[in-house]
Amino acid sequence: MELVPNNTLICASPEDGRRLALSLAMQTSFAIQPDDHVQKIIRDAYMNNPDGLIAAGHVVAIEFATIAAANNYWR
Amino acid sequence: MELVPNNTLICASPEDGRRLALSLAMQTSFAIQPDDHVQKIIRDAYMNNPDGLIAAGHVVAIEFATIAAANNYWR
């Protein structure tokens, strides 16, 4: 199972960087819980829960901070 | 769906940077939960809950840290 799509943090733009951040978070979730059915139940749960949705966004924000630094913030 | 408004982290001032941080957090929330009606219910929930409001502010603080670094803190 691939944890980092294309095995690089370098990407063309912030938009791509943000999608990579979402992917990193999702792939790691699958690495910890590989069962598709369980993942679907879990995803349905946090997508429809304020604390869960904020906590998921929190992880994406941290992943994005790493990716943005990797790309010198696309300055 | 656009995750990063104008596909750049570079903005003119801290105030613009702070608004971008709020946008990043919101756009990612929508990327995870795209249903407008559910988003409204969720937003009403955390806006009126101490833990939810602090957790949302926490994510904005992390997004802002990334944006501020991207803009060399508007020194």
Next chain:
Amino acid sequence: MELVPNNTLICASPEDGRRLALSLAMQTSFAIQPDDHVQKIIRDAYMNNPDGLIAAGHVVAIEFATIAAANNYWR
């Protein structure tokens, strides 16, 4: 509504920086929940709750990290 007082992260001292961190956190809270009455209820709640008070301090610590870096730690 102003999110960043004086639209700058640059301030004279750590003490000013800490006050700015508190302001950033509060202004963002108001941007998410602009209702004064609700804000008062929410503030009373987390001010008198161990988890809430720690979580609020946590956000201030993150905001301060950004402001301190912006000011080269007032070295």
Next chain:
Amino acid sequence: MELVPNNTLICASPEDGRRLALSLAMQTSFAIQPDDHVQKIIRDAYMNNPDGLIAAGHVVAIEFATIAAANNYWR
């Protein structure tokens, strides 16, 4: 009320830096909740609770990261 003891992040050693981190966290807690009696009740609560004690340590870790960077890690 002083938020940053001696209004500086610069200190002689990691040990001093760690104490400053504890102080920053405490002073901000007092800035948010200035009532001594409430503070005592809150402190008793989180000091005797696993989640509270970890959450408090978490804030100190973030404050220390800022102070350590300010002092170039006392290299």
Next chain:
Amino acid sequence: MELVPNNTLICASPEDGRRLALSLAMQTSFAIQPDDHVQKIIRDAYMNNPDGLIAAGHVVAIEFATIAAANNYWR
């Protein structure tokens, strides 16, 4: 018990870096709770719980940020 596999943060690629991040998080969990049986019960619990799975991913994201910086983001 080894906390850092091969006692180095330097690794060949982001994919290796992500696996190291997962290992760091797991090894520290074992350092705090060395009992295999308890670890299995705990792992089963958070793997099947939305908040637990997100919180675990959150720790991996922080470990990865450190490892990515250590490797200059594999630029």
Next chain:
Amino acid sequence: MELVPNNTLICASPEDGRRLALSLAMQTSFAIQPDDHVQKIIRDAYMNNPDGLIAAGHVVAIEFATIAAANNYWR
């Protein structure tokens, strides 16, 4: 009570750095709650609880990030 063992963040290897991170987290926990008996009860609680174990690992990850930066990631 010593908060930072040997009053330095500089250590020989990532393994030593990880142990120092664990020590920093523990020493701060003791600084906030110095009672050995209470500490034992608290430790037993979070060691056997998924959320507690993850939260403790989270703090270690943040302490380690600081120590790794202090040691230039043992490059």
